[in-house]
Amino acid sequence: MPDSFSVDLGRLNNVAKTDLPNIIDAVNGTRTQLNSAVSECASAFDGTLYQAVGMMAIPVGNSFGYANYTEALLDDLVTGLGKLSDNLAKSKQAIHEIANRYAAADGQPPFPSV
Amino acid sequence: MIDGYTKSLLEQHRSAALNWWPPRMPWQQNPNDYLDQIDSTVEALCSGNALAADNLANDINQAHLALTTNAQVGFDGIQTDMEAWAGAAADNFRDYMSKVKQAINRYDQVLNDFKRIQDGYTALVEGCVTDVQNLLNKAIDAQNGVSAETWQVALTAIGGVAAIIGAAISGPVGWEILLGGVALATSEGSVLISTSGHGETAKSLLDGLQSLLSSVIDQRENFYYAVDQLANVVMESVDNKNLDVVEPPAPTIITAPNFDPSTFDLPSDIEPLGIENGVSRAPLVQQSQQSNSQISARLAGG
Numbered sequence: 001m002p003d004s005f006s007v008d009l010g011r012l013n014n015v016a017k018t019d020l021p022n023i024i025d026a027v028n029g030t031r032t033q034l035n036s037a038v039s040e041c042a043s044a045f046d047g048t049l050y051q052a053v054g055m056m057a058i059p060v061g062n063s064f065g066y067a068n069y070t071e072a073l074l075d076d077l078v079t080g081l082g083k084l085s086d087n088l089a090k091s092k093q094a095i096h097e098i099a100n101r102y103a104a105a106d107g108q109p110p111f112p113s114v
Numbered sequence: 115m116i117d118g119y120t121k122s123l124l125e126q127h128r129s130a131a132l133n134w135w136p137p138r139m140p141w142q143q144n145p146n147d148y149l150d151q152i153d154s155t156v157e158a159l160c161s162g163n164a165l166a167a168d169n170l171a172n173d174i175n176q177a178h179l180a181l182t183t184n185a186q187v188g189f190d191g192i193q194t195d196m197e198a199w200a201g202a203a204a205d206n207f208r209d210y211m212s213k214v215k216q217a218i219n220r221y222d223q224v225l226n227d228f229k230r231i232q233d234g235y236t237a238l239v240e241g242c243v244t245d246v247q248n249l250l251n252k253a254i255d256a257q258n259g260v261s262a263e264t265w266q267v268a269l270t271a272i273g274g275v276a277a278i279i280g281a282a283i284s285g286p287v288g289w290e291i292l293l294g295g296v297a298l299a300t301s302e303g304s305v306l307i308s309t310s311g312h313g314e315t316a317k318s319l320l321d322g323l324q325s326l327l328s329s330v331i332d333q334r335e336n337f338y339y340a341v342d343q344l345a346n347v348v349m350e351s352v353d354n355k356n357l358d359v360v361e362p363p364a365p366t367i368i369t370a371p372n373f374d375p376s377t378f379d380l381p382s383d384i385e386p387l388g389i390e391n392g393v394s395r396a397p398l399v400q401q402s403q404q405s406n407s408q409i410s411a412r413l414a415g416g
Contacts, residue, residue: 011195019195022188023214029180030221037173040166066235066334069341070170073228076348077177077221080360084217087364091207094367094398098378105392 009099013111016096020088021114027085034078041071116160120243123250124153127319130257134312148316155323159246159330162239171232178225181218189215201379206366213362220359224344231340238333241271245326249307253319256309265307267322271330368399 092114100110116124128149135145192211196204245267252265305322308314348360367378375393 008198012199014195015192019188019191022184022191023218026181026183026185026188027218029184030177030225033173033177033180037170037177040170040173066338066341069338069345070232073341073345073348076345077224080217080348081221083361084214087362087368088214090368090399091210091365094365095207097398098367098373101373101393104394 009103009106009108010111012102013096013099013114016092016099016114017111020092020095024085024088024092027081027088031078031081031085034074034081038071038074038078041067041074115163116157117243120156120160120247120250123247123254124156127152127250127254127257127316130254131312131316134257134259136312145313145316148313148320152316152320152323155320155327156246156250159242159323159327162242164236164239164243167232167236167239171229171236174225174229174232178222178229181222181225185215185218199378201377203366203370203374203377204379210362210365213359217360217362220347224347228341228344231337231344235334235337238271238330238337241269242326242330245269245271246323249305249319249322249326252307253315256307256315257312259309264309266304267307268304269326269329271326271333371397373398 096111096114103110131149132145138145189211196208248267252267256265305325306318307322308318367373370377372395373393374395
């Protein structure tokens with residue numbers, strides 16, 4: 001029985017040590033790329049278009065440019081993924097803590113921090 | 115910003131037009147008025163930065179790839195590593211992870227469509243420059259008297275966009291309306307350059323450029339609409355359905371004031387050891403005041 005107990009705790013700690021970090025890395029990698037995309041927005045779009053068409057009196061349906069829409073969407077994605085990442089990181093700590101508490105109660109050494 | 119080649123074409127056209135333009139009476143329009151309008155229209159059409167737009171598309175694609183590359187390995191591992199654990203807290207955590215997977219799928223869909231939209235926008239920016247250069251080359255030839263016909267010049271800026279973005283997009287209910295406007299905006303396929311006289315050539319060039327500009331402005335409006343629709347998919351405020359999808363509520367292992375081992379059971383074959391009695395019941399993680407996300411703030415009207 002102690003053997004199977006030990007294996008089960010190790011598997012639980014795996015969630016904190018390996019499984020959740022894989023997901024967190026994916027989410028954070030995405031956030032990093034999206035933040036880089038935000039920095040491209042300012043130079044990618046059409047400020048001069050609006051100046052030019054304004055001078056030519058051509059009606060433009062929407063003065064809130066593509067850059068603004070794009071930045072807003074990127075911000076929403078970065079923010080939403082950030083909250084997801086925060087909760088996953090806390091879950092990682094919690095699962096690690098659960099595994100360690102059971103290990104301590106059983107007289108086993110703690111798992112290395114994750 | 116107008117590139118060097120386009121600028122040289124504008125100068126060649128101005129030079130050719132003025133070289134051939136007949137003497138005008140004082141009440142007749144100054145040819146420079148036409149030519150100045152051509153310059154400002156070309157400036158507007160070439161105002162996008164294709165390289166930066168392409169970089170942005172690449173960043174979005176990299177973000178998409180980052181999300182999908184490693185996440186599935188983690189979800190598979192959790193399914194295996196959690197299989198021996200039972201109880202309310204364990205079930206709640208499994209349910210939370212299932213919702214996280216659903217959220218990541220939603221972000222995956224949004225990023226995939228976002229990338230396609232941005233590719234289409236890049237094609238529009240690049241197509242504008244190509245079309246301007248084609249029109250100017252034809253007009254220069256016409257001003258130099260190479261042909262006596264009216265030339266039809268095909269435009270790439272508009273038609274190419276729909277081809278890149280493609281047709282239907284699969285996604286949540288209602289998403290199919292997303293790119294309808296973009297895909298339909300392909301009607302302006304060509305413009306005519308007159309060769310019947312130098313003034314007529316300049317005027318037809320200006321007409322063609324303004325027609326292209328008008329179509330491009332319409333097309334850009336469609337892009338704004340498409341991106342706005344994507345933002346709605348992320349933060350749809352109608353009954354807040356999507357907020358739960360993209361921001362699943364935190365699991366009880368991080369929200370409960372204390373840890374209760376009976377909600378996170380050991381496998382039944384181990385339970386007789388009574389080990390749970392010695393497990394600390396203190397909170398598993400430090401409780402901190404979580405600030406509302408930007409999405410939550412917007413939904414709350416902030």
